[in-house]
Amino acid sequence: MLRPLFGGRARRRWIHLILGGALAMPYVLVGSVFIGPFTGVDNVFGSLPLQLGSFALGLPVAAVTSLFPLTRPLESTAVRALCGIDGDALAHGPARTPAERARTAAWFTLHLGLGGIISGMSLSVPPAAATLIVLPLLAALGHPLGLPVLDHGWMLALDPVAGLAGLVALAACAAGCGALLARWAPALLGPTPQDRLAAAEARAADLAVRNRLARELHDSVGHALSAVTLQASAARRLLGTDPEFVREALAAIEETTRRTVGELDAVLGVLRDGDAPGTAPAPTLAGDLDGLLRRTRAAGQCVTATVDTDPAALPPLVSREAYRIVQEGLSNALKHSGAPVAVRIATADGHLEISVENPLGRAAAPRPGGGHGLRGIADRVRLLGGTAEAGPSGDTWRVAVRLPLKAT
Template sequence: MSPRTAAGALLGRTARLRWVHLVLGGALLMPFWLVGSLVVLPLAGGGETLLSGSVSGQFGAYALALPLAALAGLFPLVRPLSVAMARALCGVDGVRFAEGPARGPAARRRTAAWFTLHVGVGGLLSGAMLALPPFAVAVMLLPVPGVREFLRVPASLDRTWVYLLGPLAGLAMLLALAACATAAGALLARYAPVLLGPTPADRLAAAEARAAELAVRNRLARELHDAVGHALSAVTLQASAARRVLDRDPAFVREALTAIEDTTRRTVGELDAVLGLLREGDEAALAPAPTLAEDLSGLLARTRATGTPVDAAVETDIASLPALVSREAYRIVQEGLANSLRHAASSPIALRITEAADTVEIVMENALSEAAAPRPGGGNGLKGIADRARLLGGSCTAGPDGDRWRLTVRLPLTTGRAGSAGGAR
């Protein structure tokens, strides 16, 4: 190792930060050491004090302080404080540390072990950093006249060779202290991710939080796709139909423009709600979708305003459907209509909603054409419909049926399944 490399290892930025980490460990040990001193020094006798006690008394207080520090390390909040210091000062990649307070016995034990190691090693090195440098400097100044008398060097050491070796001995002491501090810092950096890293329980909690976040994001994606996608398809076709008959049928144009205004106003409100959730992270802020009873007629009217005939047969009392089933059924009908407009705009749409055996069935058909074939790369409309049906415990089938494209969705009306699906949302 070259002198420059050795100097970098002992005095470089990483080494200096780890020294600071060790000093902080010594500072954290002080309260426990003071408590240990109050117990040990009176037992030692001889009128010893905190500052003038014997070496054995000082180390006795240190030995008693370590178990006290281990007990303090069991508190959950010790881990985030320790992680913050280790992440900033130990030179270890921050992703290797656990986040949040220690939960569970295993995490608390590991945190207590780390805290004890940190304050124990830091206390020893901090004491050495306070005591050794002044002594080393004094040894280096032995050749200076008057220093020997001031330091009261014993006669047995009053030798010329001792004075000549003083500077070298003092420098060796300082280098040894720097090497010990560097080794101690490297030791803590090695064990920091081991003792402060995530436990299996932490990884499970992180996975569950990630799954919950993805579930919310998937729900937002479905809401945006169904609401905004349907609106854009409808508005595009409404504007196209109005343009084609602008000179011949002013009444239809007015109806189409009114439908465009209504569609965009409703969609802007839904878009604001979803974007508000993205900004604030509060799922309760997301306004629920309309139900079939609230807006099925409006949805059909806006679709017909595109110039596409829609033959709807509702053979059940949609007002009596459970709210969750009715909302999801509304989104399914909305997306089914949007798919028909997107892939087969000129084809009449047949919609039938029936109820039988505690199941509501939604069937939507339109003429099969090349436009109805799946797009390159596919889309998310049918997948979103299938997801909504699955979350309610239902089923979804879609595909060609002779010369027709048919979408069939069955949703159970049982309270138990509807309740569990509501929780899944």
């Protein structure tokens, strides 16, 4: 029951309020400079009403000084550390627009106002409460300190209760003010809806880039490793019986690895330099379809290809994504079946049609972190506004894709 008043979060918020009271002291002194001559009183701090007047006069001055650029970052840092507010709910930089400056001024005034009140209570209530708590003991000792005590025993008995109630009331006021500040902090120190929208768009753009890089790495490196593995395995089996095949397999391994290193460097160049191009261009059907088929066949895989369109006439974006789709289809066939693979590429009704078929072979053993190839194909097709189907069709496994030639 006492945790909301004396728990760790309540204590940290109390400290935050006392910090606001400490920040308010210079403004109270500025206010006293004007209150003293106006009232004709030399000692302003000897009168509680004049102290409150100085405090009220200093708050507008605090609102003006809150326009200093570092005010919002410093206040946001204090709120994150002491009020338990998520950092994403608060702005990190200085206020730039008039609306942001107005909210910062409102927050700074609220923080110093409530902080000054709670700080004053924290200085005055505990000594008074302690005095009330020990009054019965002082009365029993014959008031050795000369403090005035009440003669009625029943009233003396209530003094400790009143002292404890004062301490609880102080804690309740501090907890309530701290909760109020914590509630208002995101509204006054947080980003605007436009800022949140811009941040969400930036995160979405970053995620899109990450997904694109993941697809490129999976398709290029994954296909290369699958092809090299099968090429090396076939070369090892035929090392003593077919030297010519072994020579071709080793040459294919060399070409595959060299080309993949270039593609990997291009992808890593995006990671290093934003969207700056790497040292190797992205492969396309027009540029490397024959090489892709040749390297796949060098692994011992029988691949037949029917191309009923001119790859050079395809839009560059469609040609690039189509290359990756064919590459992933061949990679699946290499990993999951040793049967012949049939690739067909054609255009019809303003679409590029791609199909990769192979007889159903042995089931591949699942591998940790694998199995993203078909999802990558689906992502590429969706981004181009096409359709994709993958799955068994009779005795064959078929990947069928339609891409609009005027992809957006």
